[in-house]
Amino acid sequence: MELGFSFWITLLFIAIMMGVLQGTCAYLILAERKISAWAQDRLGPNRVGPWGLLQPIADGIKFLLKEDIIPNHVDKLFYLLAPCITVGTALLAFAVVPFGPTTPPPVLVDYRQNPPQTAWPQTIEEEKAILDADHKHAEQTNDKTYEEKLKEYNDTIQFVIAPHVDIGIVFNFAIGSLAVYGVLLGGWSSNDKYSMLGGLRSSAQLISYEIPMGLSVLGVLAVTGSLNLETIIDYQVKHGWNVLYQPLAALLFITSVFAECNRLPFDLPEAEQELVGGYHTEYSAMKFALFFLGEYTHMITTSFLVAIMFFGGWQLLPGIAMPDGVGGAILKLIVFAIKMALFIIFFMLIRWTLPRFRFDQLMGLSWKVLLPLALVNVVCVIVIKQLHLSDWLLLPLSIATLFIVAGFALYMPQQRPRAPVRVAGHVASGLPAVLHDEAVID
Amino acid sequence: MPIAENEVKWVTVPKAGLLEQLYLPAIFQGLQTTVRHATKTLFGGGAVTQQFPEVEPKLPPNYRGVHRLNRDEQGRVKCVACYMCSTACPAHCIDIVAAPSPWPDREKYPETFVIDELRCIYCGMCEQACPVDAIELTTLYDLSGFSREALMFDKEKLLSVFDETVKAGTDPIRTRSGRLSVASELPADTGLTSSSSAQS
Numbered sequence: 202m203e204l205g206f207s208f209w210i211t212l213l214f215i216a217i218m219m220g221v222l223q224g225t226c227a228y229l230i231l232a233e234r235k236i237s238a239w240a241q242d243r244l245g246p247n248r249v250g251p252w253g254l255l256q257p258i259a260d261g262i263k264f265l266l267k268e269d270i271i272p273n274h275v276d277k278l279f280y281l282l283a284p285c286i287t288v289g290t291a292l293l294a295f296a297v298v299p300f301g302p303t304t305p306p307p308v309l310v311d312y313r314q315n316p317p318q319t320a321w322p323q324t325i326e327e328e329k330a331i332l333d334a335d336h337k338h339a340e341q342t343n344d345k346t347y348e349e350k351l352k353e354y355n356d357t358i359q360f361v362i363a364p365h366v367d368i369g370i371v372f373n374f375a376i377g378s379l380a381v382y383g384v385l386l387g388g389w390s391s392n393d394k395y396s397m398l399g400g401l402r403s404s405a406q407l408i409s410y411e412i413p414m415g416l417s418v419l420g421v422l423a424v425t426g427s428l429n430l431e432t433i434i435d436y437q438v439k440h441g442w443n444v445l446y447q448p449l450a451a452l453l454f455i456t457s458v459f460a461e462c463n464r465l466p467f468d469l470p471e472a473e474q475e476l477v478g479g480y481h482t483e484y485s486a487m488k489f490a491l492f493f494l495g496e497y498t499h500m501i502t503t504s505f506l507v508a509i510m511f512f513g514g515w516q517l518l519p520g521i522a523m524p525d526g527v528g529g530a531i532l533k534l535i536v537f538a539i540k541m542a543l544f545i546i547f548f549m550l551i552r553w554t555l556p557r558f559r560f561d562q563l564m565g566l567s568w569k570v571l572l573p574l575a576l577v578n579v580v581c582v583i584v585i586k587q588l589h590l591s592d593w594l595l596l597p598l599s600i601a602t603l604f605i606v607a608g609f610a611l612y613m614p615q616q617r618p619r620a621p622v623r624v625a626g627h628v629a630s631g632l633p634a635v636l637h638d639e640a641v642i643d
Numbered sequence: 644m645p646i647a648e649n650e651v652k653w654v655t656v657p658k659a660g661l662l663e664q665l666y667l668p669a670i671f672q673g674l675q676t677t678v679r680h681a682t683k684t685l686f687g688g689g690a691v692t693q694q695f696p697e698v699e700p701k702l703p704p705n706y707r708g709v710h711r712l713n714r715d716e717q718g719r720v721k722c723v724a725c726y727m728c729s730t731a732c733p734a735h736c737i738d739i740v741a742a743p744s745p746w747p748d749r750e751k752y753p754e755t756f757v758i759d760e761l762r763c764i765y766c767g768m769c770e771q772a773c774p775v776d777a778i779e780l781t782t783l784y785d786l787s788g789f790s791r792e793a794l795m796f797d798k799e800k801l802l803s804v805f806d807e808t809v810k811a812g813t814d815p816i817r818t819r820s821g822r823l824s825v826a827s828e829l830p831a832d833t834g835l836t837s838s839s840s841a842q843s
Contacts, residue, residue, distance in 0.1 A: 240684075
């Protein structure tokens with residue numbers, strides 16, 4: 202297959218990435234402030250333009266025109282690199298995420314085998330043989346060949362920046378996790394305690410929550426049989442949404458997404474009350490804004506991902522056929538955007554509902570609750586698929602797992618962190634506690 | 644006094660049920676509260692925000708804002724220049740120069756009376772100290788000026804604040820305006836009110 206490169210199309214995509222995505226981010230910040238205000242019985246920003254709609258533009262101008270301070274004590278290279286990495290990885294991760302109507306890419310099938318199987322040619326000769334068999338099969342059944350299907354796929358407009366990326370979700374996770382480098386570098390190179398603590402917390406948190414996130418998606422991938430996000434949407438359109446089969450996986454995924462996006466109740470890396478600004482304490486002006494943009498781009502990406510993995514992508518409701526053509530495309534685009542917006546609003550409402558976790562609780566939730574639950578979910582899916590049972594069995598299994606684990610937690614002996622017990626004799630009064638070993642009298 | 648043993652009530656933490664252990668119903672309840680507040684603010688006009696420059700806040704009459712110097716019923720300054728307020732002032736922002744009173748019912752009156760509004764901490768101790776209810780804090784709060792000197796309020800300025808607040812009907816709650824209190828209403832035959840003793 203040949204890869205076409207068109208200057209104008211590339212430019213268009215860059216415009217979409219930078220313009221639409223960043224614009225959406227700016228307005229998400231306004232939405233965040235408005236929703237915060239409404240949840241607290243306030244009005245929110247309403248001075249700049251009607252209902253404060255020009256506030257993001259004012260904010261943007263402010264960020265651009267503010268004095269750009271680089272403190273003397275920072276490691277300049279990494280200090281400047283950190284916001285770039287945060288935004289860059291966030292934008293890159295969005296590349297494979299569909300944001301509108303898509304069709305699944307054609308699958309190369311090996312007709313030499315009986316029954317035919319999905320082919321993964323390792324050598325050029327093997328690929329040629331498979332393609333020959335494909336041509337022969339196409340002639341016999343009057344079907345299109347793989348090349349024709351591929352051409353048809355490439356000719357339809359796909360609402361993905363990079364269509365036909367077969368490692369889709371893995372690419373997304375891999376690049377998305379690189380964002381932790383931005384946070385970590387920002388925290389470390391700022392060379393002060395608040396930033397350092399924020400960066401450390403963040404790295405521990407992000408790495409911990411990658412695991413249940415990946416595992417919860419694994420069940421979906423095992424059912425779908427593809428990593429390609431367009432194929433995953435197509436599977437759900439044909440078979441019903443994944444959330445109906447695996448509500449537990451959806452729950453785990455959404456919870457992990459909260460942690461991945463540093464959203465409350467998991468916003469320890471930037472807990473204002475404890476760490477001033479967390480890892481971006483030392484950043485000002487546009488560099489600070491870049492961290493924000495990266496964070497909100499990440500939120501958009503993950504909201505799309507939740508919609509794609511579990512809520513049927515651009516499908517309005519499970520079982521409803523969506524029309525084709527231009528009208529259908531617009532409808533799909535709108536449905537998708539509404540789903541994304543709903544998840545983001547959900548994120549923001551949760552922020553004003555749940556208090557922040559303590560750090561050990563945060564780690565405990567990831568390693569002691571989400572990880573075992575995700576593992577059990579994966580095992581359930583594998584058993585169902587191996588025994589060729591109905592996928593609908595997964596629904597009661599998911600719910601049963603949740604209740605069994607909750608019941609198990611009820612009867613587990615509770616271990617709470619305690620203050621360390623000091624075994625000390627008579628300590629001379631007035632001495633600091635640290636000294637008591639040396640200062641024991643009699 | 645230590646708490647008696649029989650007054651102590653021991654409470655055990657209720658054990659969570661299976662549904663509570665899921666945490667999801669509680670999260671859902673919390674979301675309900677959040678959404679209720681958000682929708683009430685958004686659609687029901689339940690916001691508590693005051694649109695400040697357009698809508699002036701209605702302050703309680705015991706608010707401690709800009710000072711005023713009260714006038715008596717004859718329009719004279721009530722102050723008897725006793726220095727009680729400037730003595731009580733923890734910020735030392737009141738500067739009074741006393742002079743013999745031109746009126747027969749009191750010994751002294753303030754020739755100048757200057758309050759540094761920037762230095763004042765608005766504690767209200769001056770009005771507590773004042774024996775004749777001459778100085779009071781009003782509900783004026785939006786104080787601004789282009790220089791430090793502009794915010795040194797002299798006697799005329801402070802009296803004009805009185806006129807303004809009386810006209811606006813925003814007298815402080817402490818006001819017994821129009822009547823001098825006991826200290827300035829000593830009977831004339833004690834000899835204390837004559838101008839001769841003030842000069843001594």
